[in-house]
Amino acid sequence: MYEDFKEHCIAAYGGYLKDNNELLSCTSGGIATAISVKFIEDGGYVAGVKYTQDFKNAEYLLTNKKEELELFKGSKYIDAQVGDTFAKVKELLDANEKVLFIGLPCKVGALNFYLKKEYENLLTCELVCHGPTLSQVHTEYIEYLEKKFNSKIVDFSVRRKKDSWLPTYLYAKFENGKEFIKEYYKTEYGIAFSKISLERCYNCKFKGNNRTGDIQIGDFWGYDKSREYYNNNGTSCILVHTEKGNNYLKSNELLALYPVTFEEIVKANQLIIRTKPKGPKVDKFKSNLESKGLFYAVKKSMGLKGKLKKLCPNFVKNIIKEILRRG
Ligand SMILES: Cc1cc2nc3c(=O)[nH]c(=O)nc-3n(C[C@H](O)[C@H](O)[C@H](O)COP(=O)(O)OP(=O)(O)OC[C@H]3O[C@@H](n4cnc5c(N)ncnc54)[C@H](O)[C@@H]3O)c2cc1C
Ligand code: SF4
Secondary structure, eight states: OOGGGOTTOSEEEEEEESOHHHHHTSSSSOHHHHHHHHHHHTTOEEEEEEEOTTSSSEEEEEEOOGGGGGGTOSOOOBOOBOTTHHHHHHHHHHTTOOEEEEEOHHHHHHHHHHHOSOOTTEEEEEEOOOOOBOHHHHHHHHHHHHHHTTSOEEEEEEEEOSSSSSSOEEEEEETTSOEEEEEGGGSHHHHHHHHOOOGGGGGOOOSTTOOOSSEEEEEOTTOOTTSTTOOTTOOEEEEEOSHHHHHHHHTOTTEEEEEOOHHHHHTTOGGGTSOOOOOTTHHHHHHHHHHHOHHHHHHHHOOHHHHHHHHSOHHHHHHHHHHHHHO
16 A cells, blocks of 8 residues: 555564653654664764754754763654754764764754765665654744743653553653643643645655654554553554664564564654645734733634633543544
8 A cells, every 4th residue: 555655665664662661751663772782782873853952942962971862752733943963963974973963854964965975884864754843843942931930940841651652741850849740732732743744745755755764653553452461551553664774673572572564653653754834824823822921822723622622621522533433
C-alpha cells in the first residue's frame, strides 16, 4: 500500500529505552536519549535542542557532556534557533570527531546542504514532524504561567508523562516551588499546537522518499499493545535509511528493538509521508493570535464540540464512549 514511499527504508523497528525510569522522562520511547548517551560514551558529540534559560525559546546545543543530555529530553514544540551549531559541527567533523545531529527533517536537510559532503563520522537522526507551532504561542503561555504563579519557571515540558506514556501533560515548575500540570491538549498551548504550524510546514518537502537522515524516529501511534515492542511508559517507531544508522541502533545495548513493517508505522503516522494540509481556519487563527493573543485566538477557534472536549473529564468521556459502543 505504501510501496511508493519507502525507497530509503532498509529496516523498521518498534521499541524503547530499556531503563524504565529513564524512559518515563523521555518523550516517547527514548530512542533519541539512548543513541545520545551511547554516542557520548563512545567519545562523540551530540547536537540537540534545549529551552533557553528563560524557557521562552528553544535553541541548539552541541555537547560531549552526558549530564547535559537531560536538557534535550522532551520534544519542544517550537522551532529551535540553530545559531553557529552547523559551523561547530563541521569543525568537529573535519577534526575527525564523531557527531550525532538530531533534529526536524528540514534542519537535518539544511545541515547536509551546509556540509556539502558526506562524513563517515556523522550520524543524523530526523524526528517525525507535524511542524512546530508559532513561537508566540509558547512565549505567551510561559508568560501567562509566570504571571499566574507570580514566579519564574525553572522546569517546563509539553510532553510530561505522569505514570505512563499517554496522555501527555504540560508541566511547569516555578522558582517558588509550586507546580502546574494539565493534560496538554486541554491547554490553550496544546490546542494552538494542533491548529497552527509554521507557514513552511504546509508545504514541507521532507516527506515520503525525501529523507535526509540516517534514521527517523517518532511516536509509535499505530501500536498494538499485545506486541513485544510496546511499552506503556513510551514506545517509538524507527525507520532506518542507511546501514550506518542500522549498525548504530543494533549495537546499542540500552535499547529494546523489534522489527516491524513500514506499513505498521505509517498507517497511523501519515505525516511521515504527507505534508499536512492548511485548513481553511488557519489564517483566521493566525490573525487573531497576532492581533489579540493566544487565549483570544483559541477561544474564538473552538466550536461546541471542542469546548466540550476541553472541559469534559476523561472518565465522563469513557462512559459516553461505552454507552455509544453498546448502542
Ligand atoms: C515540533 C515537533 C513535531 C513532532 N511531530 C511528531 C508527529 O507528528 N508524529 C510523531 O510520531 N512524532 C512527532 N515528533 C517527534 C516526537 O515528539 C519525539 O520527539 C520523538 O518520538 C523522539 O522521542 P524520544 O523519546 O526518542 O526523545 P527524547 O529521548 O525525549 O529526546 C528528545 C529529542 O528531541 C530533540 N528535540 C526536542 N525538541 C526539538 C525541536 N524543536 N527541534 C529539534 N529537535 C528537538 C532533542 O534534542 C532530543 O534529542 C515531533 C517532534 C517535534 C519536536
Ligand atoms: S513540517 Fe517540514 S518544514 Fe515544518 S518543521 Fe517539520 S520538517 Fe520542517
